[in-house]
Amino acid sequence: MARFSRLDVLNEIIRGGLVPLYYNPDIEIVKKVISAVAAGGVRVFEFTNRGDNAYQLFPELIKHFSREDPSMVIGVGSVLDPGTASLYLSSGANFIVGSVLNPEVAKLCNRRKVPYMPGCGTASEISYAEELGVEIVKIFPGDAVGGPGFVKAVLAPTPWTRVMPTGGVKATDENIREWIASGVTAVGMGSDLVKKEWVKESRYEAITDLTAQVLNWIRAARGEKVFLGVEHSGLYATDNASAQLIAQWYSDIFGFAVKESSSSFLVSGEGPGRIEVVKGTSPAACHICIEVSNYDAAVAALEAKGIELDEPKLRPETKSAFLKQRDPAGNLVHILWRK
Numbered sequence: 001m002a003r004f005s006r007l008d009v010l011n012e013i014i015r016g017g018l019v020p021l022y023y024n025p026d027i028e029i030v031k032k033v034i035s036a037v038a039a040g041g042v043r044v045f046e047f048t049n050r051g052d053n054a055y056q057l058f059p060e061l062i063k064h065f066s067r068e069d070p071s072m073v074i075g076v077g078s079v080l081d082p083g084t085a086s087l088y089l090s091s092g093a094n095f096i097v098g099s100v101l102n103p104e105v106a107k108l109c110n111r112r113k114v115p116y117m118p119g120c121g122t123a124s125e126i127s128y129a130e131e132l133g134v135e136i137v138k139i140f141p142g143d144a145v146g147g148p149g150f151v152k153a154v155l156a157p158t159p160w161t162r163v164m165p166t167g168g169v170k171a172t173d174e175n176i177r178e179w180i181a182s183g184v185t186a187v188g189m190g191s192d193l194v195k196k197e198w199v200k201e202s203r204y205e206a207i208t209d210l211t212a213q214v215l216n217w218i219r220a221a222r223g224e225k226v227f228l229g230v231e232h233s234g235l236y237a238t239d240n241a242s243a244q245l246i247a248q249w250y251s252d253i254f255g256f257a258v259k260e261s262s263s264s265f266l267v268s269g270e271g272p273g274r275i276e277v278v279k280g281t282s283p284a285a286c287h288i289c290i291e292v293s294n295y296d297a298a299v300a301a302l303e304a305k306g307i308e309l310d311e312p313k314l315r316p317e318t319k320s321a322f323l324k325q326r327d328p329a330g331n332l333v334h335i336l337w338r339k
Helices: 006-016 027-039 054-068 082-090 103-112 123-131 147-155 173-182 196-200 204-222 243-254 295-304
Strands: 018-022 044-048 073-077 136-139 162-165 187-189 227-236 257-260 264-268 274-278 286-292 318-322 332-338
Touching: 006 018, 006 044, 006 073, 006 136, 018 027, 018 204, 027 044, 027 054, 027 204, 044 054, 054 073, 054 082, 082 103, 123 136, 123 147, 147 162, 147 173, 162 187, 173 204, 196 204, 204 295, 227 243, 227 332, 243 257, 243 264, 243 274, 286 295, 295 332
Parallel strands: 018 044, 018 187, 044 073, 136 162, 227 274, 286 332
Antiparallel strands: 227 286, 257 264, 264 274, 318 332
């Protein structure tokens, strides 16, 4: 059974705008590729059903990432018939993608509340897919059916249509901008993102870097902001109040949950944002953490304004750095990117 709801999957595809797709008969290589794109910021991955007995590999992928990276949404591509779709749905597929449109697969996925993204190449096929309940239509092969020009022509009379081209999407700023400008919701990328030579040479860090770059191009083409908002505010222990005492006060008064780490207490409610209560003291009254969509882009934007940063803390899950310059009240400020 799918671990993610249909709405969560669709919203994640829309949010990120990139769905990598890949197949390899060696499951350990597939695991490394998925981990590499995840490290670059992607949360959705399409395992393509292309090799003999590919369906036998899929349950292990689902089990592995439910333990190692439970936020990763994994689905299956190249599914042509309801029998194959049933196999993968029973194995935990969170979405189904096809190179063609099959009404029976659409009905099956609807019954299981799992997104279905069929391949369509005409306006009539797209319209029929939407009648069957499809939210995001895969345009395949994207370049052969007319590229961004085809998308623009389709969306002109039906602006509510959501499109994801696969095939012909290149890992370049120019090509990504062209697709996004045409109105696509997301793009699917295979060998142009997960390059064969990189996999052969075990250069998974190159896949991570390119994934992060493609996501940055997508955000820039969409006009999305680098600085997203306040991720948390930070308070410090004092001689009169320990970090635990401060955190407990917020819990007692507002009913917030408290989670302890080695260096601080994190206090949060049901809404966005957190309070971090640091166990150590500081000459600053507090610190403010600004969440960013892309760490490197944020650093470049700050440096362009003459802001210097302290030594960064770069981890697989997070990247952060304090600004050397404090705000006018003397508070510390740092930026944070989270996978």
